[in-house]
Amino acid sequence: MVTPALLLFAPLAACAAIVGITRRSRPLSAGLAIGGMAVSLLCTVRLFLEFLNGHAHELQYSIPWITLPGLTLEFGFLINEAALLMSGVVTGVGLLIFIYSVGYMAEEEHRSRYFAYLSGFAFSMLGIVLANNLVTLFIFWELVGACSYLLIGYWYQKPSAAAAGKKAFLVNRIADFGFLLGILLLWSYSAGHGEAGTVNLLALQERLAHWAAAGQLDPTILGWIGVLLFCGVVGKSAQFPLHVWLPDAMEGPTPVSALIHAATMVAAGVYLLARIFFIVSAVPSTMELIAAIGGFTAIFAASLALVEPDIKRILAFSTLSQLGYMVMAMGLGAPVAAMFHLTTHAFFKALLFLGAGSVIHAVHGNDIWKMGGLLKKMPLTGWTFAVGTLALCGIFPFSGFFSKDEILLAAMEHNRFLWVIGTITAGMTAFYMGRLFFVAFLRPAASDSAQHAHESPAVMTGPLVVLALLSAAAGFFGIPAFLQGAHHAEHHGINWGVAGLSTAVAFAGLGLAGLIYLKGWRPAAGLLKKLESPGRWLSRKFFVDEIYGWINWNLQQGLARFLALFERWVIIGFMVNGTAKLTQLAGRAVRRLQTGQLQSYALSILVGLTLILLWGWRP
Amino acid sequence: MEIGLNHLLGVSALLLIIGLMGVICRRNIIMILLGLEIMLAAGNLAFVAFARANGNLAGQIMVFFVMIVAAAEVTVGLAIAVVLARKIRSVNADEMRQLKW
Numbered sequence: 001m002v003t004p005a006l007l008l009f010a011p012l013a014a015c016a017a018i019v020g021i022t023r024r025s026r027p028l029s030a031g032l033a034i035g036g037m038a039v040s041l042l043c044t045v046r047l048f049l050e051f052l053n054g055h056a057h058e059l060q061y062s063i064p065w066i067t068l069p070g071l072t073l074e075f076g077f078l079i080n081e082a083a084l085l086m087s088g089v090v091t092g093v094g095l096l097i098f099i100y101s102v103g104y105m106a107e108e109e110h111r112s113r114y115f116a117y118l119s120g121f122a123f124s125m126l127g128i129v130l131a132n133n134l135v136t137l138f139i140f141w142e143l144v145g146a147c148s149y150l151l152i153g154y155w156y157q158k159p160s161a162a163a164a165g166k167k168a169f170l171v172n173r174i175a176d177f178g179f180l181l182g183i184l185l186l187w188s189y190s191a192g193h194g195e196a197g198t199v200n201l202l203a204l205q206e207r208l209a210h211w212a213a214a215g216q217l218d219p220t221i222l223g224w225i226g227v228l229l230f231c232g233v234v235g236k237s238a239q240f241p242l243h244v245w246l247p248d249a250m251e252g253p254t255p256v257s258a259l260i261h262a263a264t265m266v267a268a269g270v271y272l273l274a275r276i277f278f279i280v281s282a283v284p285s286t287m288e289l290i291a292a293i294g295g296f297t298a299i300f301a302a303s304l305a306l307v308e309p310d311i312k313r314i315l316a317f318s319t320l321s322q323l324g325y326m327v328m329a330m331g332l333g334a335p336v337a338a339m340f341h342l343t344t345h346a347f348f349k350a351l352l353f354l355g356a357g358s359v360i361h362a363v364h365g366n367d368i369w370k371m372g373g374l375l376k377k378m379p380l381t382g383w384t385f386a387v388g389t390l391a392l393c394g395i396f397p398f399s400g401f402f403s404k405d406e407i408l409l410a411a412m413e414h415n416r417f418l419w420v421i422g423t424i425t426a427g428m429t430a431f432y433m434g435r436l437f438f439v440a441f442l443r444p445a446a447s448d449s450a451q452h453a454h455e456s457p458a459v460m461t462g463p464l465v466v467l468a469l470l471s472a473a474a475g476f477f478g479i480p481a482f483l484q485g486a487h488h489a490e491h492h493g494i495n496w497g498v499a500g501l502s503t504a505v506a507f508a509g510l511g512l513a514g515l516i517y518l519k520g521w522r523p524a525a526g527l528l529k530k531l532e533s534p535g536r537w538l539s540r541k542f543f544v545d546e547i548y549g550w551i552n553w554n555l556q557q558g559l560a561r562f563l564a565l566f567e568r569w570v571i572i573g574f575m576v577n578g579t580a581k582l583t584q585l586a587g588r589a590v591r592r593l594q595t596g597q598l599q600s601y602a603l604s605i606l607v608g609l610t611l612i613l614l615w616g617w618r619p
Numbered sequence: 620m621e622i623g624l625n626h627l628l629g630v631s632a633l634l635l636i637i638g639l640m641g642v643i644c645r646r647n648i649i650m651i652l653l654g655l656e657i658m659l660a661a662g663n664l665a666f667v668a669f670a671r672a673n674g675n676l677a678g679q680i681m682v683f684f685v686m687i688v689a690a691a692e693v694t695v696g697l698a699i700a701v702v703l704a705r706k707i708r709s710v711n712a713d714e715m716r717q718l719k720w
Contacts, residue, residue: 596716598651602643 004061004077007043007087008126011036015119018112029112033119034098040126041091048084060132060202070196071187078132078201081483082274082339086129086267089346093263094122096463100354101255103460104361114154114253121147125264129271134183134199137272141179141232144268145172148260152252161251168245175235175242182228186279189221205278212282219283226286229276233290237269237323240297244545246320247304250312254357257312262319262353263346270326270342274335281333291331295411295418298324300542302428306435307538310366311356314436318392319349321425325407328418334410336483341403344474348391348400351467355385358460359440362453368436373445377453380461382441384468389437391471393430393506396499402475405499412498419498426502430509438517627668634661648703648710652696659689 014036022028051057062076098118105111124147127140146169153165183199190207191197198204211217233239238246249261260266273280273290280286301320308314322345329338358381363371375382391398394405404426411419445451455461515521540546595601634657641654663682670678704710 594719596719598712598715599643599646602639606639606643 003043003046004059004079004130007040007047007091008077008123008130010039010043011119011122011126015116015123018116018119023112023116026111029115030098030102033115034095034102036119037091037095037098037122040087040122041095044084044087044091047079048088051081051084058202062132062200065136070191071199072196073135074133074200075136076132076200077130079130082271082335083129085339085343085479085483086271087126089267089343090122090125090129090264093346093350093467094125094259096466097255097259097263097350097354100258100357100460100463101253103457104255104357105253106457114151117147117150117154118256118259121151121260121265125268128268132201134186134201134276137275138176138180138183141236141268141272142176144236144265145169145176148172148249148265151256151260152249154252154256158251164245164248164251168249171242171245172235175231175233178228178231179235182225182231185221185228186225189218189225201275208278208282217282222279223283223286226276226280226283227289230273230280230286230290230293233269233273233327234293235269236272237266237327238297238320239269239293239324239327240300241544243297243301243320244541244548247313247316247541250310250316254312254353254360257316258350258353258357261316262349266319266323267326267342267346270323270330270338273327273330274339277330277335280330287331287333289331291328291415291418294324294326294328294331295421296324297321298328298425299421299428300324302425302432304538304541305432306428307535308432309369311359311368311371311436311440312353312366314368314432315349315352315356318352318429318432319345321429322349322392325404325422325425328422329407329410332407332410332414332418334407336480337403337406337410339483340480341400341407343479344391344399344403344471347467347474348388348398348471351384351388351464351471352392354460354464354467355381355388358456358464359385359453361456361460363447363449365447365449368440370447371440371445371450372443372447373441373450374453375441377445377450378455380455381464384461384464385441386437387468387472389433392433393510394426394502395506396503397475398472399470399474401499401503404502406480408498408502423502423505427505427509430506431513434510434513435517438514442518624668624672627671628665631661631665631668634658634664646711646713648700648712648715649697651712652693652700655696656689656693659685 011033014032017032018029022032047059057080059079060076062074064072065075066073098115101114101118105114108114121144124140124143128137128144131137131140149165149169152168153162155161156165186204187197187199189197190199190204195207198207208217235242246261246266250257252260280290298321301317301324305314305317305321308317322341326338326341326345329335329341358378359371359374360366362374362378362381365371375386387398391400394400408419408422408426411422445453537543638654638657638659638661641657642651645651645654663685666678666682666685668678670676670682700710703715707714
């Protein structure tokens with residue numbers, strides 16, 4: 001109990017201490033945040049060793065928190081292989097990003113605030129990872145959303161950053177509404193057959209397995225539960241159609257993008273799917289929907305990255321696309337592959353974001369067309385960025401190769417169409433990453449600031465090197481084998497046909513990018529003309545934002561205007577002011593009765609008395 | 620002719636009407652107070668008449684209470700009349716309507 005509790009609460013303690021005590025001292029605040037994260041990492045390592053030694057397989061600690069009739073809410077931890085892996089990613093990558101932040105945010109005035117937010121985020125994220133029931137998980141889920149809002153809008157003086165934070169928060173709210181409904185529906189559904197409802201994951205799993213064995217499962221309701229819970233995933237993991245917040249979230253500081261919008265928070269959706277896999281996998285049509293949305297997001301986001309000029313946004317679209325892969329793998333019934341890809345993706349995408357941060361730090365701009373020649377100026381950043389690029393493209397022996405291969409293999413076995421989409425996406429991924437790398441690092445410098453760029457300090461390049469090593473080698477750690485304990489899916493090893501094809505496609509993408517952006521090769525003029533109009537569609541992101549804006553303006557604003565009129569005329573005009581008017585009129589009429597003349601009162605007393613007496617004497 | 624209960628009650632009712640008319644019709648507040656006293660006297664007369672008819676003292680005892688209350692009331696009433704006469708230089712009830720809305 002102590003180790004997981006320490007694991008969870010160390011960052012919270014750091015956050016509280018920064019806010020309460022060390023706010024004024026920037027180095028102390030950074031040190032506290034890093035210290036809290038290091039404690040969490042050590043706790044994770046300790047639990048991990050326990051698991052490796054075979055002392056434990058699935059640990060649950062919990063204390064009752066709120067007891068109501070029919071519902072007992074617990075506060076507890078459920079630690080299995082997937083949770084441990086996720087916790088390792090959060091604390092490990094998190095710690096590196098914290099350290100990196102010291103360098104990146106060195107010129108920032110209010111760095112203490114930044115580190116307090118980061119620690120708060122780490123706490124919330126670890127809460128999601130460890131929670132043993134859906135209600136606690138939901139609470140942490142919302143906390144993560146709030147921290148994300150704060151961090152995206154960290155430079156709140158910038159209107160675009162403030163708007164991006166708001167957008168992320170609102171889009172997530174829409175999704176979380178579905179998630180909450182799913183939890184409630186699941187809870188009421190689990191209350192059948194003489195048992196009280198529960199939200200505890202293990203109890204649910206046991207109950208559903210029991211009911212499934214007895215043939216008592218209702219696939220319709222269970223399907224709805226799965227879809228509603230998946231809504232939460234669509235929001236947090238930024239799947240189509242709620243992907244719009246993630247590119248805008250790049251307004252935050254780059255380490256934040258690396259931590260939240262690449263490695264951890266957006267992966268929380270995939271992790272949630274792994275947690276509730278026993279629920280969604282019970283209904284095949286839910287799984288098909290999940291796989292379809294994942295696959296579509298993968299290719300959709302990859303296509304948007306092809307034309308994007310902003311280095312961080314390219315990486316954001318790439319994150320969307322890779323998350324699509326993971327969600328697709330979940331939908332194909334391959335949670336091990338999804339979690340494996342989540343882990344390797346966390347390593348290499350954090351690396352890429354931090355590398356991008358290092359570049360932005362040196363060049364003071366996000367536009368890749370204003371960079372160039374950076375490999376010579378910033379060798380450490382450049383070479384580590386190259387490692388991340390190769391890992392993302394899925395080139396052997398880098399980690400992305402293994403995890404992407406597992407997903408494509410699962411797709412090959414279950415759904416050929418999605419496999420084709422996945423393979424095409426792999427080619428597009430290689431193309432846009434090649435474009436990014438060649439333009440920013442290999443072409444001649446395109447601006448003065450790129451000309452005079454210099455390598456970032458060691459506090460920033462250190463984490464880059466560590467992440468590069470992890471990205472390069474994570475494929476050999478045996479992560480899928482470790483996860484087997486959690487999900488009894490089969491691990492196939494490498495299918496050289498699938499792997500060979502995806503590698504070939506990746507090389508083709510890289511080669512094409514090199515041909516176009518390094519050698520200056522131009523396709524025939526006719527082809528260029530034909531590409532113009534789809535290119536415009538891509539650079540406007542298929543007008544999704546505009547469509548949402550239109551819907552907002554016409555439907556929501558129309559409704560709001562109607563309601564405003566209703567409020568003004570019916571509620572205020574008729575009901576509130578009407579009541580007042582009526583009272584006033586009645587008062588004005590009745591006031592006439594009070595003459596102030598004593599004797600007229602006496603007369604009315606007399607008349608009243610007479611009437612009463614007459615009424616009493618009625619025969 | 621023996622004077623019976625009905626005669627006494629008739630006089631009492633007459634006194635009551637006279638007093639009431641005084642209260643309603645006269646404008647001088649002293650006269651109004653006077654009318655009130657007459658109405659109380661009418662009540663007293665009815666009490667005494669019933670006491671006599673029933674042959675017990677309960678009605679007469681009640682009369683003492685009424686007299687005491689009447690004395691107190693007329694004291695307060697006359698005091699108010701004096702104050703009013705000083706303040707607004709009048710004892711006309713029609714001029715005393717300052718307390719309405």
